[in-house]
Amino acid sequence: MRVVIQENYGKMCKWAANYIAAKINAHGGDRPFVLGLPTGSSPLGVYTELARMNKAGEVSFKNVVTFNMDEYLGLPREHDQSYWYFMWSNFFDHIDIPKENVNILNGMAEDPEAECARYEAKIAALGGVDLFLGGIGVDGHLAFNEPFTSLTSRTGVRVLTSDTRIVNSRFFGNDPEKVPAKALSVGIGTVMDSKEVLILINGHNKARALAASVEGGVSQKWTCSALQMHPAAIIACDEPACGELTVDTYKYFLDIEKSERL
Numbered sequence: 001m002r003v004v005i006q007e008n009y010g011k012m013c014k015w016a017a018n019y020i021a022a023k024i025n026a027h028g029g030d031r032p033f034v035l036g037l038p039t040g041s042s043p044l045g046v047y048t049e050l051a052r053m054n055k056a057g058e059v060s061f062k063n064v065v066t067f068n069m070d071e072y073l074g075l076p077r078e079h080d081q082s083y084w085y086f087m088w089s090n091f092f093d094h095i096d097i098p099k100e101n102v103n104i105l106n107g108m109a110e111d112p113e114a115e116c117a118r119y120e121a122k123i124a125a126l127g128g129v130d131l132f133l134g135g136i137g138v139d140g141h142l143a144f145n146e147p148f149t150s151l152t153s154r155t156g157v158r159v160l161t162s163d164t165r166i167v168n169s170r171f172f173g174n175d176p177e178k179v180p181a182k183a184l185s186v187g188i189g190t191v192m193d194s195k196e197v198l199i200l201i202n203g204h205n206k207a208r209a210l211a212a213s214v215e216g217g218v219s220q221k222w223t224c225s226a227l228q229m230h231p232a233a234i235i236a237c238d239e240p241a242c243g244e245l246t247v248d249t250y251k252y253f254l255d256i257e258k259s260e261r262l
């Protein structure tokens with residue numbers, strides 16, 4: 001696992017956007033580049049930077065197919081807190097991606113489990129995800145795979161913990177009861193199957209989760225820790241998120257990244 005430590009949130013986002021754009025640009029062949037995407041505040045700066053690069057002609061999304069990680073169950077697309085709404089207003093409306101290349105789980109599906117099975121099958125039909133970008137919750141959840149979700153889970157319906165509903169209530173008038181109780185989410189197994197994974201971890205409030213993901217053992221308590229078993233996982237983080245790492249760990253990753261650049 002690589003851990004790329006950047007001084008602040010802005011630099012972390014620039015680093016991640018450059019990495020994603022380089023991967024898209026290097027992608028050859030006749031199949032599209034398949035990109036997994038998250039919502040949340042963590043990726044916002046990455047989306048802004050990728051949109052800027054797109055406008056500047058530094059990267060194009062015409063041959064990119066996207067799959068979002070998750071969606072609230074029971075929220076229609078037009079709801080301003082649906083992840084569909086978030087993705088279009090914060091990213092897709094600002095880049096040259098063809099509409100039909102965007103895939104987001106349908107939170108209003110009549111049969112949510114069938115919707116999740118369809119999603120997995122579509123990812124597989126496209127040859128799998130090339131790069132999955134993600135963020136994590138303060139409890140280390142990846143997508144909506146809350147603590148104790150199986151590390152081999154596939155796309156399916158998830159029950160949100162009270163903690164997550166409290167944290168996400170900031171977008172629902174600070175009322176946890178207004179946060180949907182369930183969501184559709186790719187599984188940890190789905191993310192682990194992608195060729196590369198890039199996870200953004202920023203801010204003091206994620207420091208415990210970063211330490212658990214990197215220094216703790218692989219455990220379903222911190223579902224993000226499954227990435228330790230991925231052959232090509234990168235965590236891009238900022239300084240404040242490193243607060244709970246041991247000095248040794250922190251120095252180790254700085255050293256490694258220095259030599260990566262040589």
Ligand code: GLP
Binds near residue numbers: 041043
């Ligand atoms: C939600 C999403 C996750 C996201 C997490 C962190 O729970 N389901 O995919 O990573 O929030 O969000 P933020 O980046 O706003 O801290």
